[in-house]
Amino acid sequence: MLGRQLTVPTFMSVLFLKRFLQRPFQVASIIPSSKAMVERVAGKMDFSQRRVIAEYGPGEGVHSREIASRMSADSKLLLFELDPHFSRDLERQFADDPRVIVINGDAATLTEELDRHRLPHCDYILSGIPFSILEISKKRALLRKTHEALAPGGAFIIYQVTNELRQHATFFDRAESEYCLQNIPPMFITVFHKANTRNGHAKPGRHEPELSVNHSA
Numbered sequence: 001m002l003g004r005q006l007t008v009p010t011f012m013s014v015l016f017l018k019r020f021l022q023r024p025f026q027v028a029s030i031i032p033s034s035k036a037m038v039e040r041v042a043g044k045m046d047f048s049q050r051r052v053i054a055e056y057g058p059g060e061g062v063h064s065r066e067i068a069s070r071m072s073a074d075s076k077l078l079l080f081e082l083d084p085h086f087s088r089d090l091e092r093q094f095a096d097d098p099r100v101i102v103i104n105g106d107a108a109t110l111t112e113e114l115d116r117h118r119l120p121h122c123d124y125i126l127s128g129i130p131f132s133i134l135e136i137s138k139k140r141a142l143l144r145k146t147h148e149a150l151a152p153g154g155a156f157i158i159y160q161v162t163n164e165l166r167q168h169a170t171f172f173d174r175a176e177s178e179y180c181l182q183n184i185p186p187m188f189i190t191v192f193h194k195a196n197t198r199n200g201h202a203k204p205g206r207h208e209p210e211l212s213v214n215h216s217a
């Protein structure tokens with residue numbers, strides 16, 4: 001009976017709680033994202049063609065598994081996870097999936113990792129890291145790198161308790177937010193869009209992104 005109750009998700013949640021207790025500021029949450037939030041986030045991406053996707057802070061991989069299940073056979077998913085325990089677990093989960101690359105390192109190494117894997121850019125970058133507690137210079141540096149690594153027309157997607165990042169994400173052209181109540185705690189999901197090319201050149205200029213907020217749950 002007990003053996004039947006100890007499902008994979010239960011084990012994953014135990015790992016999550018343990019890592020939170022070890023590194024509360026880095027992990028910043030006691031349970032993984034809910035199924036509802038995972039589906040809402042994945043629904044922001046178009047998987048109809050080959051995609052290169054990076055995920056910052058996958059934790060035990062709840063979003064990564066959903067993305068991997070939706071993406072095409074020639075797509076790539078790069079997972080940047082600082083915590084060595086989570087990273088080892090992700091390597092085990094995706095050992096048979098050559099599309100998934102696990103990097104036990106800082107999201108800030110994105111550019112180097114893209115070069116190493118001969119990937120020119122990302123179509124989507126998803127972030128679950130606690131951006132709000134990063135010091136301002138690190139936050140802006142990571143946002144700039146993120147913007148540079150995206151293909152024209154690409155998007156940076158974040159889920160966070162506060163929506164403060166939008167005031168720092170001035171490199172992006174446009175942002176859309178919605179509030180997901182079906183998560184503990186409820187979170188904003190925000191999609192920052194990088195301008196598409198005009199005559200082969202990215203739209204110039206850095207300005208405050210236009211923000212629209214949809215409060216539907």
Ligand SMILES: C[S@@+](CC[C@H](N)C(=O)[O-])C[C@H]1O[C@@H](n2cnc3c(N)ncnc32)[C@H](O)[C@@H]1O
Pocket residue numbers: 026027028029031032033056057058059060061062063080081082083086105106107108128129130
């Ligand atoms: C709130 S948890 C999110 C976990 C998972 N994405 C989810 O939705 O359940 C944040 C994760 O980000 C990782 N993290 C924090 N800062 C990071 C950084 N700079 N680079 C890579 N991972 C980081 C933490 O180790 C932790 O696994």
